[in-house]
Amino acid sequence: xxxxxxxxxxxxxxxxxxxxxxxxxxxxxxxxxxxxxxxxxxxxxxxxxxxxxxxxxxxxxxxxxxxxxxxxxxxxxxxxxxxxxxxxxxxxxxxxxxxxxxxxxxxxxxxxxxxxxxx
Numbered sequence: 443x444x445x446x447x448x449x450x451x452x453x454x455x456x457x458x459x460x461x462x463x464x465x466x467x468x469x470x471x472x473x474x475x476x477x478x479x480x481x482x483x484x485x486x487x488x489x490x491x492x493x494x495x496x497x498x499x500x501x502x503x504x505x506x507x508x509x510x511x512x513x514x515x516x517x518x519x520x521x522x523x524x525x526x527x528x529x530x531x532x533x534x535x536x537x538x539x540x541x542x543x544x545x546x547x548x549x550x551x552x553x554x555x556x557x558x559x560x561x
Contacts, residue, residue, distance in 0.1 A: 462495065462502050471496065471506075478519040483532055486523060490538040493519075497545040507546075517546060 465471075470492065477489035493516065496502045507513045520539055527536060 459499065459501065462499055465492070465496065466502060466505060471512075472515075475515055475519040479522045483530070483535065487532070487535050487538065490523070490535060490542065494538050494542050497542055503545055513546070516542070520546075 474489035474492050477485040478493065481489065497506065497516075505512070506516055520542055523535065523539060
């Protein structure tokens with residue numbers, strides 16, 4: 443849990459591309475996706491906050507959407523959480539999820555064009 447607090451402090455105080463790039467290179471994304479799918483509400487909220495900050499940066503969004511595995515892993519984690527919100531409503535979590543979905547769908551047209559087989 444202290445790791446999450448440190449990450450939140452780092453993201454909110456130092457808003458630079460270097461910080462987000464460091465987070466991506468440190469494999470924080472798989473940890474966040476795991477917490478989003480399997481964690482309790484607090485862990486899910488913190489992990490979704492971190493993923494949202496990553497997706498809000500255009501370069502980092504491009505990194506997430508560079509491969510189908512990354513793109514669909516984020517979508518899957520959000521879908522699992524959305525399914526769980528029906529049984530355990532969390533307005534705070536939903537508020538974080540909406541921008542994540544928005545950024546992924548905004549970039550999905552580019553992703554789909556790159557992923558399409560060449561004809």
